[in-house]
Amino acid sequence: MAQTIVLHIANEDPIVGEVDELPSPTDTNIKVHNPRRRDGKDLHYLQSDVVTVIWPINQISFIEILPTEAEEQIIGFVRD
Numbered sequence: 304m305a306q307t308i309v310l311h312i313a314n315e316d317p318i319v320g321e322v323d324e325l326p327s328p329t330d331t332n333i334k335v336h337n338p339r340r341r342d343g344k345d346l347h348y349l350q351s352d353v354v355t356v357i358w359p360i361n362q363i364s365f366i367e368i369l370p371t372e373a374e375e376q377i378i379g380f381v382r383d
Contacts, residue, residue, distance in 0.1 A: 318346065
């Protein structure tokens with residue numbers, strides 16, 4: 304199952320994309336499908352028909368893992 308992530312690359316705007324699996328501590332690269340800016344626009348430095356990009360882990364500051372649709376539907380504590 305693909306997970307949506309936000310990559311924070313050094314000196315770049317955050318990038319949203321999907322990964323098949325999260326990188327392990329021993330991985331040196333991360334393979335991202337459908338890379339785009341947070342607002343959904345294309346990345347200016349990629350060709351318009353690119354659907355998968357492999358980034359080296361050493362360029363990434365941190366990775367945010369966005370919740371899946373199933374996790375978003377879980378109702379948590381509600382305070383009245």
